[in-house]
Amino acid sequence: MSETKTGHKWTMIVDLDRCTGCQACVVACHAENNVPTVGPEEVGMGRSRHWIRIERYWDGEYPDIRARFIPIMCQQCGHAPCEPVCPVFASYHSDTENLNVQVYNRCIGTRYCANNCPYSVRVYNWFDPYFPEPLEQQLNPDVTVRYRGIMEKCTFCIQRIKRAEDAAQAEGRLLHDGDVVPACVQACPTKVFTFGDRNDEHSEVAELARSRRGFHVLEDLGTDPSVVYLKGGESHAG
Amino acid sequence: MQGDLSRLRNFVWPHQDDPKERLLLDPIPQEEMNQIMLRPMMKAGPGYWLTVALLALVVAGALFGYWFYMIRWGMGVAGIRRPVGWGVFIATFVFWIGISHSGTFVSAILRVFNAEYRRPITRAAELMTSFSLLAGAIFPVLHLGRPWTVYYMLPIPNQRLLWDNFQSPLSWDLLAITTYLLSSTIYVYLPMIPDLAMARDRTKGWRHVLYKLTSLGWRGLEYEWHYLHKTINIFAFAIIPIMFSVHTIVSWDFAMAKQIGWRSSIFGPYFVVGAIFSGVSAVIAVLLVVRKTMNLQYFLRKEHFEALAKLVLIFSFSWAYFFFNDYLIEWYGGEWVGHQLLTLQARGPIAPLWYGMIFFNIVVPWTTLWSKKVRQSPTALFFIALGIQVGMYLERYIIIPGFLQRQRLPFDWGEYNPQPVELSIAIGTLALFCLLYVLASRVIPLIPVWEVLEGQLSHSRRRIGKTVVTSIAELE
Numbered sequence: 110m111s112e113t114k115t116g117h118k119w120t121m122i123v124d125l126d127r128c129t130g131c132q133a134c135v136v137a138c139h140a141e142n143n144v145p146t147v148g149p150e151e152v153g154m155g156r157s158r159h160w161i162r163i164e165r166y167w168d169g170e171y172p173d174i175r176a177r178f179i180p181i182m183c184q185q186c187g188h189a190p191c192e193p194v195c196p197v198f199a200s201y202h203s204d205t206e207n208l209n210v211q212v213y214n215r216c217i218g219t220r221y222c223a224n225n226c227p228y229s230v231r232v233y234n235w236f237d238p239y240f241p242e243p244l245e246q247q248l249n250p251d252v253t254v255r256y257r258g259i260m261e262k263c264t265f266c267i268q269r270i271k272r273a274e275d276a277a278q279a280e281g282r283l284l285h286d287g288d289v290v291p292a293c294v295q296a297c298p299t300k301v302f303t304f305g306d307r308n309d310e311h312s313e314v315a316e317l318a319r320s321r322r323g324f325h326v327l328e329d330l331g332t333d334p335s336v337v338y339l340k341g342g343e344s345h346a347g
Numbered sequence: 348m349q350g351d352l353s354r355l356r357n358f359v360w361p362h363q364d365d366p367k368e369r370l371l372l373d374p375i376p377q378e379e380m381n382q383i384m385l386r387p388m389m390k391a392g393p394g395y396w397l398t399v400a401l402l403a404l405v406v407a408g409a410l411f412g413y414w415f416y417m418i419r420w421g422m423g424v425a426g427i428r429r430p431v432g433w434g435v436f437i438a439t440f441v442f443w444i445g446i447s448h449s450g451t452f453v454s455a456i457l458r459v460f461n462a463e464y465r466r467p468i469t470r471a472a473e474l475m476t477s478f479s480l481l482a483g484a485i486f487p488v489l490h491l492g493r494p495w496t497v498y499y500m501l502p503i504p505n506q507r508l509l510w511d512n513f514q515s516p517l518s519w520d521l522l523a524i525t526t527y528l529l530s531s532t533i534y535v536y537l538p539m540i541p542d543l544a545m546a547r548d549r550t551k552g553w554r555h556v557l558y559k560l561t562s563l564g565w566r567g568l569e570y571e572w573h574y575l576h577k578t579i580n581i582f583a584f585a586i587i588p589i590m591f592s593v594h595t596i597v598s599w600d601f602a603m604a605k606q607i608g609w610r611s612s613i614f615g616p617y618f619v620v621g622a623i624f625s626g627v628s629a630v631i632a633v634l635l636v637v638r639k640t641m642n643l644q645y646f647l648r649k650e651h652f653e654a655l656a657k658l659v660l661i662f663s664f665s666w667a668y669f670f671f672n673d674y675l676i677e678w679y680g681g682e683w684v685g686h687q688l689l690t691l692q693a694r695g696p697i698a699p700l701w702y703g704m705i706f707f708n709i710v711v712p713w714t715t716l717w718s719k720k721v722r723q724s725p726t727a728l729f730f731i732a733l734g735i736q737v738g739m740y741l742e743r744y745i746i747i748p749g750f751l752q753r754q755r756l757p758f759d760w761g762e763y764n765p766q767p768v769e770l771s772i773a774i775g776t777l778a779l780f781c782l783l784y785v786l787a788s789r790v791i792p793l794i795p796v797w798e799v800l801e802g803q804l805s806h807s808r809r810r811i812g813k814t815v816v817t818s819i820a821e822l823e
Contacts, residue, residue, distance in 0.1 A: 155428040155761040164758035181756070190605045196517040197499045197509065215509065217499050218422065218492020219517055220432035224751060225604045229430045229759035234492065235423030257421035258492025327755055330605060 120307040125341030130178035137296030145238040183263035187333030191222035216259040266291035387641035402782035410775025426766040435769035443483025449626030450476030473535035608750035617669035624662035625739035628732040656722040663712040707738025
């Protein structure tokens with residue numbers, strides 16, 4: 110009887126050459142993780158609730174100009190700035206999955222983690238969530254609906270990781286590369302994302318992470334992110 | 348001819364301050380002194396009750412009313428947004444913790460350095476410490492998304508094995524503020540005991556009962572005085588490091604973070620100096636109101652305000668030094684985001700606040716307080732001191748929601764606009780502070796009469812040859 114391999118290093122590879130900025134990942138994430146939409150006024154105030162967002166930057170000057178897109182989600186840092194500042198351990202590090210997890214029931218809502226996140230990826234529940242019809246019919250039963258006053262963020266679809274682990278354990282085998290597919294990875298039409306366990310030497314992510322095009326966003330801060338971006342074309346965006 | 352000679356004998360060098368004023372060396376009978384203090388306490392006219400009612404109304408409506416509104420609907424009713432997670436609430440919190448340094452500085456530091464002029468002003472300043480801490484301590488609870496879970500932050504053993512993270516500066520904050528609140532409350536209470544006993548012996552009714560309970564059976568015996576002096580001395584020394592640590596820890600809420608503009612090793616002393624700067628000028632403003640409304644001109648003289656104004660000027664210099672240091676390093680470092688922050692201050696939407704801060708904290712004190720005439724003018728001092736409150740509030744506002752508007756990834760930038768809820772709650776805590784102080788002014792003797800008396804007994808004016816000198820008898 111084989112045990113589920115412990116000590117995963119879940120890693121996301123984002124190939125910037127492939128991103129068209131279509132936002133399919135954003136929609137998939139909203140649907141998978143019960144993230145409510147908030148309407149134009151709130152978004153105008155900077156309160157959009159996307160766990161993953163497409164940042165658009167302009168490259169060059171008109172007329173020789175092109176848009177560059179960078180999908181930014183929680184970087185699941187190895188040395189996460191959000192973790193030490195939380196007074197109640199709501200934001201803490203899972204050693205088995207090597208993920209930053211957010212414990213909703215512990216969160217008291219100081220917003221310190223959001224202030225301290227250099228990627229500004231933490232999303233706060235300013236109000237109670239509202240799902241206009243028929244969206245309330247499609248809530249994911251595997252994911253909590255969060256109420257006002259707490260912080261949340263991208264989890265790398267931890268519910269899908271757990272489901273894949275359970276399935277592998279039931280079949281008495283190790284996790285295979287490609288068993289875990291987060292919602293954004295699944296939805297992306299141009300296969301921008303690759304997801305897997307970097308501790309598995311032969312996984313696709315381990316190979317891609319060694320690419321010469323690879324870099325981390327704001328690498329100089331020493332946050333040791335688990336998201337590796339692959340530089341796009343001739344651009345040095347990011 | 349004879350008249351001229353006697354005038355000559357009483358001649359005091361004009362550049363010397365007259366110790367008669369500063370040290371109250373024109374004693375009046377002790378009982379008269381007690382009555383000067385007690386009389387306004389017993390008297391509460393319609394104006395007084397109107398003030399109390401008005402303040403209570405503001406506290407109930409602007410503070411608690413809006414707070415419940417915010418709890419009901421969520422933090423979203425405030426103007427904070429991504430990436431500005433902390434706004435007016437935390438700026439006001441830091442402001443109140445800053446004011447709380449007034450009492451400890453004026454009282455404890457001047458006490459251990461034997462600055463004799465402190466005697467009449469200590470109590471009123473110490474009370475400000477306790478009340479402003481209460482006003483400030485509301486905010487760490489109020490700014491939580493789920494304030495009903497605030498006890499998660501307390502290290503209480505529980506069956507769910509929740510424990511607080513002592514790595515978090517917010518946990519340090521909690522410990523520092525509760526320690527400061529407790530120790531400063533004890534520190535204001537201890538020297539009050541003889542005055543409460545004095546009030547006990549001269550009042551009837553509920554006041555007599557209250558003072559009898561709170562004066563702990565003080566009889567004024569020698570050993571009681573001995574222990575009191577000893578305890579006050581220990582507390583005065585012990586509370587100084589607490590005072591320094593409190594605002595240093597508050598500054599660490601920011602300095603420990605990754606936010607650009609916050610990440611500064613100078614924030615500890617910078618915040619402490621800023622706190623004392625705003626605290627001492629708040630003492631001036633409050634004491635001027637107390638003196639006017641309670642007729643305490645005998646105890647609080649313009650020479651006391653002059654001495655405090657000198658302190659304010661010195662702390663304005665020190666604050667400017669730290670401000671300049673912090674600013675210059677950011678500028679010289681030339682980091683792109685840091686440069687964006689400086690542009691935001693000099694030309695961006697918060698530029699008026701930034702120039703206002705420099706005007707109230709540097710320009711006004713530096714151009715006015717060098718003049719003895721200004722330092723001795725209550726009206727001028729009152730407005731300069733209030734201006735410094737505005738300036739120091741702006742400083743906190745610029746550092747907290749101001750700096751958070753700029754992030755390393757330009758896509759995440761955002762403008763922060765305070766909403767009525769936030770402003771009302773901030774004003775509500777100002778009303779709470781005033782209400783507590785106004786109520787206390789009728790129950791607590793604001794002037795430590797025994798300390799003034801002690802000062803008068805230990806100082807006397809002697810004539811040596813042709814000059815008049817102040818002689819000091821060492822206490823204890």
